[in-house]
Amino acid sequence: MTPKFHGEQEAHCVDTDLPTVVSLRSDRLRIYDITPPITPQLKVWPGDTPPERQVRLDMAQGDNITLSTLRTTVHAGAHADAPSHYGVDAASIENCPLETYLGPCQVVRIEAPRKTRITPQMIEDEIHAPRVLLSTGTFPNSEELSTDFAAISPELVNSFADAGVVLIGIDTPSVDLFDSKELPAHKAFLARGILILEGLRLADVPPGTYELIALPLPLVGFDGSPVRAVLRG
Ligand SMILES: [Zn+2]
Numbered sequence: 682m683t684p685k686f687h688g689e690q691e692a693h694c695v696d697t698d699l700p701t702v703v704s705l706r707s708d709r710l711r712i713y714d715i716t717p718p719i720t721p722q723l724k725v726w727p728g729d730t731p732p733e734r735q736v737r738l739d740m741a742q743g744d745n746i747t748l749s750t751l752r753t754t755v756h757a758g759a760h761a762d763a764p765s766h767y768g769v770d771a772a773s774i775e776n777c778p779l780e781t782y783l784g785p786c787q788v789v790r791i792e793a794p795r796k797t798r799i800t801p802q803m804i805e806d807e808i809h810a811p812r813v814l815l816s817t818g819t820f821p822n823s824e825e826l827s828t829d830f831a832a833i834s835p836e837l838v839n840s841f842a843d844a845g846v847v848l849i850g851i852d853t854p855s856v857d858l859f860d861s862k863e864l865p866a867h868k869a870f871l872a873r874g875i876l877i878l879e880g881l882r883l884a885d886v887p888p889g890t891y892e893l894i895a896l897p898l899p900l901v902g903f904d905g906s907p908v909r910a911v912l913r914g
Pocket residue numbers: 756760761762854879905
């Protein structure tokens with residue numbers, strides 16, 4: 682157990698004194714926002730729909746409220762892939778269990794060469810959390826589509842699955858290589874029942890153990906959802 686969890690247990694034990702609970706948490710825990718900003722410049726997969734804000738009403742123009750519509754791929758920036766994105770008749774996003782996206786999480790930094798798949802041999806840290814975020818540094822700018830980012834090998838998915846991991850996240854737009862058509866990593870995730878987060882912003886997060894909070898919206902029938910992903914620890 683890390684001090685973080687001790688802190689939370691103490692906080693829960695403080696009897697119905699909400700302000701004390703809040704101050705205990707903010708004193709001890711730092712929040713890392715690992716979500717890139719959602720703007721029209723955010724790079725999405727070629728052919729996919731970038732975020733667009735359509736203003737329906739605008740107080741600056743004399744309307745009584747400001748009201749806008751968001752049009753975007755659900756795979757914009759930090760997002761959860763639903764299994765239905767890469768498997769016929771597989772679960773859509775509203776059926777993915779929320780507890781998978783919430784809880785102890787380990788951030789691992791890997792010196793991954795560009796355009797290669799991360800293998801189990803490249804993981805130097807001992808994995809001790811059921812959620813693992815891979816910080817590759819190979820997709821440093823969310824407003825630029827660099828296509829030579831690193832990806833995940835099916836062997837890594839299998840070895841994490843064997844260790845009890847339920848979710849793997851990565852700081853690139855895909856768990857497979859950019860030009861992969863066969864999508865062997867996605868297929869391994871499907872076969873092992875592990876869920877995926879993509880497009881995370883991990884450059885400023887030191888490797889270590891955190892609490893992950895990255896909840897997808899209940900978009901019924903959809904193949905994914907944007908998430909506001911944060912790490913607390
Ligand atoms: Zn995706």
